[in-house]
Amino acid sequence: MEAQxxxxxxxxxxxxEEDAMDAFLDKFRCQQYRGRxxxxxWEQELDKxxxxxxxxxxxxxxxxxxxxxxxxxxIFDDExxxxxxxxxxxxxxxxxxxxxxxxxxxxxxxEGLRKQCSDPALNAVLLTNRAAAQYHLGxxxxxxxxxxxxxxxxxxxxxxIVRGAICHLELRNFSEAVSWxxxxxxxxxxxxxxxxxxxxxxxxxxxxxxDVRKAKMKERKDEAQKGALLCAVQARNIQLASPGPDxxxxxxxxxxxxxxxxxxxxxxxxxxxxxxxxxxxxxxLYPEYGQTxxxxxxxxxxxxxxHLMVMFEEPPPWDLERKYQPHLLxxxxxxxxxxxxxxxxxxxxxxxxxxxxxYLVRAWTPAFLVLxxxxxxxxxxxxxxxxxxxx
Numbered sequence: 001m002e003a004q005x006x007x008x009x010x011x012x013x014x015x016x017e018e019d020a021m022d023a024f025l026d027k028f029r030c031q032q033y034r035g036r037x038x039x040x041x042w043e044q045e046l047d048k049x050x051x052x053x054x055x056x057x058x059x060x061x062x063x064x065x066x067x068x069x070x071x072x073x074x075i076f077d078d079e080x081x082x083x084x085x086x087x088x089x090x091x092x093x094x095x096x097x098x099x100x101x102x103x104x105x106x107x108x109x110x111e112g113l114r115k116q117c118s119d120p121a122l123n124a125v126l127l128t129n130r131a132a133a134q135y136h137l138g139x140x141x142x143x144x145x146x147x148x149x150x151x152x153x154x155x156x157x158x159x160x161i162v163r164g165a166i167c168h169l170e171l172r173n174f175s176e177a178v179s180w181x182x183x184x185x186x187x188x189x190x191x192x193x194x195x196x197x198x199x200x201x202x203x204x205x206x207x208x209x210x211d212v213r214k215a216k217m218k219e220r221k222d223e224a225q226k227g228a229l230l231c232a233v234q235a236r237n238i239q240l241a242s243p244g245p246d247x248x249x250x251x252x253x254x255x256x257x258x259x260x261x262x263x264x265x266x267x268x269x270x271x272x273x274x275x276x277x278x279x280x281x282x283x284x285l286y287p288e289y290g291q292t293x294x295x296x297x298x299x300x301x302x303x304x305x306x307h308l309m310v311m312f313e314e315p316p317p318w319d320l321e322r323k324y325q326p327h328l329l330x331x332x333x334x335x336x337x338x339x340x341x342x343x344x345x346x347x348x349x350x351x352x353x354x355x356x357x358x359y360l361v362r363a364w365t366p367a368f369l370v371l372x373x374x375x376x377x378x379x380x381x382x383x384x385x386x387x388x389x390x391x
Contacts, residue, residue: 082117089115090126097133105133124154131163143167158184162193169197174205229272236278236300238354241362268296270364277301280350283367284311288377289318298366300351304331308346308370323372330378332369332387333359342388344368358388 089112096105109130113123131146147164150157161184168177181198184191233240268281282298284307285291293311308326315322331344335358344353353359354366371378 082115083119083122086112086115086117086119086122086126088112090122090129093126093129093133097129100136102133102136106130106137109133120153124150124157124160127153128157128160128163131160131167135163135167140167140170144171156187158187158191161187162191162197165194165197165201169201169204172204172208174201174208177201178205225272229270229278232272232276232278233270236351236355239360240364241360243363268294268365271297278351280354280361281365282350283365285367285369286318286324287369287381288371288375291316291318298350300354301349303347303349304344304353304368305346323375324370328373330371330373332371333367334369335388336360338386340386340388341369341382 089108093105093108093112096102096108109126112126117123127146127150131143131150134143134146144164144167147160147167150160151164154160161180165177165180165184168180178198178201181194181201184194185198270281271279273279278300279297280300282295284293284295295307298307305326308329312324312326315324326346329346331346332341333344333353334341342356342358344356350366353368354361371381
C-alpha cells in the first residue's frame with residue numbers, strides 16, 4: 001500500500017483570517033462611521049449626493065461638490081464623439097425646457113450645435129428645440145431663424161414648420177404664415193395645429209388687406225379735401241402762416257401750406273361744407289383773466305357778436321364784476337411781425353376778419369383778443385402798442 005502525501009495544516013491561517021475579521025468588526029462597534037447621515041440634517045446632506053439631488057446647482061464648485069463635478073466631466077467629455085456630446089446637450093436642454101428655464105435651455109442647445117456633429121437630423125432637432133425656447137423668451141426673430149435653419153436641414157421636419165408658422169403669425173407676417181402652413185399641410189393634411197393656424201392667419205391677412213385699402217382710400221379722400229380747402233382759402237385771399245420748426249407735421253407737406261386741414265391741438269380742423277363755405281376752429285382769448293373760449297366750427301359767414309351774445313348770455317364764473325357784456329366788448333388781433341394790434345368790429349363776420357390784409361392764420365386756428373372797452377386793463381394792455389383802429 002502506497003503512502004499518501006502529507007496535507008499541509010491550514011488551521012492556523014483560518015484562525016488568523018477570523019481574528020482579522022473580528023478585529024475589523026470590533027472597530028465599528030467602538031467607532032462611529034464618519035460618512036453617516038445625521039438625524040437632523042439628513043435631507044440636506046442627501047441632496048448633496050448627485051443620485052439624490054432634486055435640482056442640480058447652477059454653478060458647480062469642484063471643492064463643494066467633487067462627485068458632481070466628476071460626473072459632469074464624464075458626461076461632457078470632449079473626447080467622446082461629437083454626436084454623443086451634442087445629444088447630451090440636447091437632453092440637458094430638454095430638461096431645462098421642461099423646468100421652464102428657457103435661458104439655460106437655449107444655452108444647452110447652442111452648445112450642442114457648436115459640436116458640429118455630422119447628423120443633420122440631430123442638428124435639426126437642436127435648432128427646432130432652441131426655436132421653441134427662444135419663442136418662450138419672446139425672441140421671435142431668433143426663433144424664426146432657428147426654425148428656418150432646421151427646415152433647411154430637414155424640409156419635412158413638422159415641428160420646425162409649426163414653430164416657424166407660429167413665429168410668422170406672431171410677427172404679423174400673415175402671408176408667410178399661410179405659406180408655411182400650406183407646406184406643412186402638404187406633408188400632413190390633417191395636422192390640427194396647422195389647420196387652425198392657417199385659418200387664423202388667413203383671416204388676419206384679409207382683415208389687414210382690407211384695412212390697408214381703407215387707409216389708402218381715406219388718404220386719397222383727405223388729399224382731395226386738402227386740395228379743395230387750399231383752393232377755397234386762396235380764393236378768399238386768406239393768408240396762412242408757414243409752420244415753424246416746432247409745428248411741422250411728421251408727414252411731407254403736399255401743398256405750399258403743408259398740413260392744411262390737419263387737426264389742431266383741440267382735435268378740430270378747418271372744414272368745407274357742401275355749399276363751398278368754410279368753418280374754422282377759432283380761439284377767443286381773455287388776457288385779463290387768462291381765460292379762453294374755443295369755437296370748434298366758426299362759420300365764415302357768422303358774426304362775432306352773434307357768438308358773444310350766446311357766450312355771455314350768462315356771466316362766466318370768472319367774471320365776478322359782470323363787466324363782460326357783449327355791447328362792452330372789443331376785438332383785436334395781434335400783428336406779431338410788426339408788434340402791433342389791429343381792431344376788429346364785433347359786427348364783422350369771421351371771413352371779413354380773416355381777409356384783413358394784416359391777418360395771418362397760424363396753426364390753422366384763428367385767434368382774437370377780447371377786451372372790455374375803456375376798462376383799466378384794456379388801457380394798460382394797449383398802452384405802448386401801436387393800435388390800428390377801425391375807421
